[in-house]
Amino acid sequence: MGRFRRWAPRGVGIVVTVACLIGVGRLLWPQPGLDEQPGSTERQLAFVRDALDGGSATAAQELFPEGYVFSNVLYGLAWVQAAHTDAALRDHALRAARWALARVESDEGRAVFSPRLQPAYGVFWAGWTNWLRGAILSLDDADTAAVHQFSERSAELAQAFSAADTPFLQAYRGQAWPVDSTVAIASLRLHDKLFGAKYSAVVERWLTQAKARLDPATGLLPHQVSPADGSLTTGTRATSQTVIHRFLPEIDPAFAKDQYTLFRDQFLAYPGGFGPAVREYPKGVDGSGDVDSGPLIAGISLSATVVAVGAARVNGDRALATAIGSEGELLGLPIDLPWSKRYAFGQLPIGDAFVVWSSTARLLTETPTVSERQVPWWWRLPWLGTLCLVAVAPWGRVLVRGLRGSGGAPS
Template identity: 45%
Template sequence: MVVWGLLALAVFYFNVRLYGTSPLVKEVDQVPPELVAQLAASRAALDAGSASQMQEHFPEGFYFSYLFHGLTWVELAMRDPTYTDQATDEAKLCLDKLNSAQGRRPFPVQLPPGHGMFYCAWKSSLRAGLVMVQQGSDVDQLALLQNECDAIAEAIETSQTPFLASYYGSAWPCDTVPAIHAMRVYDHVTGENRYDETIDHWLREASQRLDPETSLLPHTAELPSGQAVGVARATSQMIMLRLLPDIEPAFAKQQYEIFRERFQTTLLGAPCLLEYPTGISGSGDVDSGPLIFGRSLSATVLMMGIAQIYGDHSVADAIAVTGEAVGLPWTTHGQKQYAGGILPIGDLMVTYAHVARPWIAKQEHYPESMHHVSAWWRWSIHAVSTIVLLPAVVYLVCWRMRSAKGTNVEE
């Protein structure tokens, strides 16, 4: 009886939580109310060794842990400059970790433009964020960013493919996008046009290598030409769509509209993402994690940020509210964790999604029309929850009737 009672209570609690307040904010100069508590929990987890723990689960676990933490801090400072000093310290710490032997270990030393495109692109993106919140005042960081971007530009301009390798013989187009973004940020901060030609060259070449199934930037590309590409997938689209508005707003708008049409779906009424475009099936892997009826949990989490960036706030809020119900958040001692911090990289991804905003672009990349989520989207969840609750209710009623009957017999 206790088990059934607890089950009924849990299902009821979950359904009530679906009406909670979204943890997101609408304006790019506002700070999500619980973001600082989430960052405090992430920093505590990192200090306790969570990055090394995540490295045991996937190849870039250590790297991504510090990368997401640093990027979230710089985007917080972009929203509220009073956090600039703390964001600077956190970003520098994270850059030191990325530059450490442990941070570089998974990546090929000799692969241009320096440990492969994944390693150098994301490191440059974080440094670009640091330079941006400092408004270029740190000449040493600005010089380092220029050196990194120069090396990347040279590698791109001398390559047969715009999608450079991250590992020997393996290229993922999404790994190059943060590098292009870093170049655009450098030019924005300095007022130079140092990388205009490189960025234009990359956009032309990338546009000639779109996935023929969707006309989106592809998930994989064969080397050395980059011509044979793999079908677009939600996991990598989340990375590229987040950065494209600052690179080329018109292209970003086009890509987002196609993506929304081919990947956005629902699960029991709640907005979510397919890992593969409609009409194509596939299995999960180390990038996407396990799929639920073709839906990607990791991509859906990151979609909170993408939807905010493109003005689809009702989509972002619905995903965020569902996440607050499913994720079992817990706040104590000024730290907010989900499911008790069982998966630290998951908490980092949620925090990174909550703070998402363009760094440079305004609203030029917004689609022609916003996607409005129905006010009744929760009712499918309620219906299924009712079905789940029925056995518990029947059991409790029967137990109560037997108890009452037994009492009457004794009397």
């Protein structure tokens, strides 16, 4: 027992020090470029698929109303994005994405949405499913039935936007969020990219209307609006902004560039010197978290910060994508095995779906450009300093004794 008491603190100290050294390695490990993707992508997707097979989408639905759709649609989209980067994944990606689309279009996938809305089941469900449908066709457009369905669903969306007095259609009866309409409009742009210009007038009308309804406090698209006329009801928030900025470059690169600059200036933060991270509310505004943002830590939304990786990638912001990606490897508690990779010990698979969708993000309608935006050169130093202090802490007494012994030794 005495021997155990002597060695137990040393064992704990070794574990702590090794964990900190691993953390340093993860923080410094090179991140993929904007035209690349993490080497662990297939293993991440393997974990997400296993979780989906085990009912994770149904479990996510119990957390928030879009949980089932997001769990499946992000898995399918991540596979398509990965295949655009690595052509060897094409066949597997097509099977996986078509499987995901079928689940989103199932009775369970549509259960919480109203078929009486225009478009049917609301713009959230219609927009995301149409984007996934078009993304699949961007890999393989030989399926005439799938092409016909994409054309029909795109026409339904275009008709709904043309008939509305607002650019922001309803996702649920009496509720509208601009982010959902942004995804839907991007799917129309993707249709035109794949099959010839047809909806340019609809898209341009949407852009004109959307620009007239920006949040005056930030100059950005608002979080929630009146379904009647698109007027602001809830100001700009990061949980919707990060998704918006993933899709705006697909619609209008010039408008997207201006909007992304405003977003970066007002939402990127370094609380306590740590970061970069994304605030849920713009600088100078405080608010509480909810089911979308998760609990806020010093105003930071972890979910928005994760999705910001994808937004940064498609906006050419390599510096931010790299920094947040490195922080994710440090703070996300990844378990990386030869056959799978998961974050947060795999306790929230929908979070893993957002991670892999964001880390593989790439444009499907436009040619990407690289910006000159940067993050402060010192952003890693607070993390490295903290890791070093924690690594040394268990050995404090040993180090002190060693210094005293060497200082007091006879000459």
